[in-house]
Amino acid sequence: MGATTGYGMAWDSRDMSGVKVIIDAGDNLAFRADTILIPGGNWGVVVLQNANDFTNGARIAAISSGVVSLLAAGQQPPATGGQAQHGWLCGHSSV
Numbered sequence: 001m002g003a004t005t006g007y008g009m010a011w012d013s014r015d016m017s018g019v020k021v022i023i024d025a026g027d028n029l030a031f032r033a034d035t036i037l038i039p040g041g042n043w044g045v046v047v048l049q050n051a052n053d054f055t056n057g058a059r060i061a062a063i064s065s066g067v068v069s070l071l072a073a074g075q076q077p078p079a080t081g082g083q084a085q086h087g088w089l090c091g092h093s094s095v
Helices: 057-073
Strands: 011-016 019-029 031-038 043-049
Touching: 011 057, 019 057, 031 057, 043 057
Parallel strands: none
Antiparallel strands: 011 019, 019 031, 031 043
8 A cells, every 4th residue: 555645556545434444446337346355353345236337336335334334333234124125145254
């Protein structure tokens, strides 16, 4: 990472929900991906979307940062009580 920019080789270093993260996001005509690594916790979040209309980047970023926020706080997401519109796959691994 650049000492003053926090950016290096398409990865960005920042604070998210009080947690230092390294993040990379990208898309093309048919795909969107957000990758967030949390070096201090040895975990990360990846959100992949097999579609892209170049207007949903903010929604995917909100999902990935929301998952980081929930996991950093140690909280479970609230039950929606309705029909799920998105599938979630969450896992934890200690290496």
